[in-house]
Amino acid sequence: xxxxxxxxxxxxxxxxxxxxxxxxxSDHHHPPSPFPDSDEAAIAGLLDAETxxxxxxxxxxxxxxxxxxxxARLDAVNWILKVHAFYEFSPVTAFLSVNYLDxxxxxxxxxPKFVFEPKTVQRMELWVMSNLKWRLRSVTPFDYLHYFFTxxxxxxxxxxxxxxxLILSTTRVINFLGFAPSTxxxxxxxxxxxxxxxxxxxxxxxxxxxxxxxxxxxxxVVDTCPASIKVRITEAAAPSSPxxxxxxxxxxxxxxxxxxxxxxxxxxxxEPPNKRLRSSASDAPRR
Amino acid sequence: xxxxxxxxxxxxQISSKVFKCRRDDQFFxxxxxxxxxxxxxxxxxxxxxxxxxxSILKELxxxxxxxxxxxxxxxxxxxxxxxxxxxxxxxxxxxxxxxFMYPQMKKEFLYQILNTVAYLHARKILxxxxxxxxxxxxxxxxxxxxxxxxxxxxFEAPLEAYSSSVGCLSYRSPEVLFQFGCEKYxxxxxxxxxxxxxxxxxxxxxxxSGPSDVELLDEIFTLLGTPTEETWPGVTSIxxxxxxxxxxxxxxxxxxxxxxxxxxxxxxxxKMLCLCPNYRISAEDAVKHPYFKGV
Numbered sequence: 001x002x003x004x005x006x007x008x009x010x011x012x013x014x015x016x017x018x019x020x021x022x023x024x025x026s027d028h029h030h031p032p033s034p035f036p037d038s039d040e041a042a043i044a045g046l047l048d049a050e051t052x053x054x055x056x057x058x059x060x061x062x063x064x065x066x067x068x069x070x071x072a073r074l075d076a077v078n079w080i081l082k083v084h085a086f087y088e089f090s091p092v093t094a095f096l097s098v099n100y101l102d103x104x105x106x107x108x109x110x111x112p113k114f115v116f117e118p119k120t121v122q123r124m125e126l127w128v129m130s131n132l133k134w135r136l137r138s139v140t141p142f143d144y145l146h147y148f149f150t151x152x153x154x155x156x157x158x159x160x161x162x163x164x165x166l167i168l169s170t171t172r173v174i175n176f177l178g179f180a181p182s183t184x185x186x187x188x189x190x191x192x193x194x195x196x197x198x199x200x201x202x203x204x205x206x207x208x209x210x211x212x213x214x215x216x217x218x219x220x221v222v223d224t225c226p227a228s229i230k231v232r233i234t235e236a237a238a239p240s241s242p243x244x245x246x247x248x249x250x251x252x253x254x255x256x257x258x259x260x261x262x263x264x265x266x267x268x269x270x271e272p273p274n275k276r277l278r279s280s281a282s283d284a285p286r287r
Numbered sequence: 288x289x290x291x292x293x294x295x296x297x298x299x300q301i302s303s304k305v306f307k308c309r310r311d312d313q314f315f316x317x318x319x320x321x322x323x324x325x326x327x328x329x330x331x332x333x334x335x336x337x338x339x340x341x342s343i344l345k346e347l348x349x350x351x352x353x354x355x356x357x358x359x360x361x362x363x364x365x366x367x368x369x370x371x372x373x374x375x376x377x378x379x380x381x382x383x384x385x386x387f388m389y390p391q392m393k394k395e396f397l398y399q400i401l402n403t404v405a406y407l408h409a410r411k412i413l414x415x416x417x418x419x420x421x422x423x424x425x426x427x428x429x430x431x432x433x434x435x436x437x438x439x440x441x442f443e444a445p446l447e448a449y450s451s452s453v454g455c456l457s458y459r460s461p462e463v464l465f466q467f468g469c470e471k472y473x474x475x476x477x478x479x480x481x482x483x484x485x486x487x488x489x490x491x492x493x494x495x496s497g498p499s500d501v502e503l504l505d506e507i508f509t510l511l512g513t514p515t516e517e518t519w520p521g522v523t524s525i526x527x528x529x530x531x532x533x534x535x536x537x538x539x540x541x542x543x544x545x546x547x548x549x550x551x552x553x554x555x556x557x558k559m560l561c562l563c564p565n566y567r568i569s570a571e572d573a574v575k576h577p578y579f580k581g582v
Contacts, residue, residue: 041409042409042410045409045410049346121331121332122322122331122332122333122363125332125333126333126360126365129333129338129358130288130358130359130360133345134338134341134342134345134358135342135345135346136338136342136345137342137343137345137346
């Protein structure tokens with residue numbers, strides 16, 4: 001990962017792509033066609049596939065020990081969120097971009113001072129895509145949202161928008177990288193529905209991981225202020241000051257599930273929240 | 288990373304852009320896709336439709352879909368490595384004489400097509416242009432393979448070009464025909480196409496063959512009757528002018544048109560060829576239809 005100064009982070013990026021933005025916003029990931037509602041079989045398929053669309057296993061560790069430049073990563077994520085807000089792309093578009101970024105960085109490092117020019121964009125793209133093994137149709141937490149919401153008690157207050165915003169906010173915080181998309185989705189539903197999702201609602205979801213992710217979400221991306229979600233969106237639109245989110249997160253307390261709860265879980269790279277919290281404090285770029 | 292020629296060898300040209308090749312003891316079909324042309328200079332990046340098609344194919348793993356195994360790059364060319372289908376797999380399966388001899392085989396193949404469509408729809412993927420040319424069958428083993436998207440033909444034209452009036456219209460659903468080019472493809476459109484293929488299997492000729500949108504609609508209504516607000520709520524607002532629909536026609540008796548079909552078969556066919564897309568049977572339900580009992 002290069003130092004952030006070499007990343008194309010200017011607020012007015014020269015978009016090289018000649019595609020009309022509407023082609024991209026037309027959201028190919030979820031065509032607006034009347035598909036049958038996701039059923040159990042479709043969810044099982046997503047659960048089978050999701051681990052293939054996550055960064056390499058050691059990526060979170062490498063972020064923590066700084067062999068990946070997390071500040072530059074955060075700058076890139078903020079830039080992605082800024083573009084997302086500017087063009088009013090759907091949340092899944094922004095989430096996919098960050099997914100590609102992380103998966104690429106987990107496999108490759110860019111030489112320092114790497115700058116690519118317009119004429120090398122296509123080669124760069126091919127390089128990125130072959131490193132992602134052309135698996136760009138990533139399973140994201142958004143694929144689960146609708147189904148998970150159907151698992152809520154009918155009386156509960158629910159908001160897909162709130163859950164979507166929560167999911168998008170997790171892209172800034174490396175500690176969420178260790179969680180599978182289904183876990184992040186369940187935690188976001190849990191957050192937005194005030195914990196009314198029955199923890200054992202799906203036998204293939206690890207309820208302890210969901211609980212832990214939910215807790216992290218409460219700490220990092222939701223705070224006690226009722227307007228917090230709104231604040232988060234505003235920040236996404238002006239991502240030049242992400243410090244607030246992370247600083248706020250570091251002030252929170254977190255009751256810690258013991259480390260052994262994670263033993264044998266599919267998400268081995270996840271660590272107890274208190275450890276995450278400390279590492280995250282130093283993730284925040286000080287300006 | 289291995290280069291193309293380190294990984295694959297024994298290239299054998301099949302057509303200008305298609306090769307048979309080998310790796311270890313396995314054969315593959317390799318298709319070359321150029322990502323450069325006059326409109327698409329290197330500066331513009333890889334065309335999004337190529338990325339979209341490949342990334343969809345990469346996630347599919349189904350016995351009835353020609354599998355994309357690998358994607359290699361070399362300069363401005365992409366090399367798509369597909370599973371190799373030997374000579375026993377034949378295109379034009381509807382013209383295969385064995386199809387006439389064994390009626391059960393038709394049912395078997397129809398089931399495999401519907402099963403594949405249901406698999407794709409569960410993954411939010413549309414076929415959009417299912418037609419017999421994209422289907423290969425091995426009549427000995429009774430395995431059918433659908434070559435998706437660009438696999439069966441040139442990958443070089445953007446998808447948009449496929450979906451406008453290029454190629455034959457015969458398998459287009461009435462709702463797509465009504466839109467005249469500004470397609471709103473959705474899952475029922477794929478089921479309609481399977482219904483047309485079902486009819487073609489039985490009649491040994493295309494069910495509908497109209498050379499233009501209007502003539503095709505006329506053929507469809509001659510067989511199935513002109514839709515009314517009752518059979519297809521909202522149809523008059525979709526088609527705009529009723530001139531498109533011609534003089535109202537009564538539906539024909541499918542049992543007389545398809546005397547070879549048993550009542551279950553007739554029921555399934557009529558549900559797949561239901562004019563109103565919202566009332567048309569889904570692929571998932573069609574697979575469970577009593578017609579397939581014992582398949």
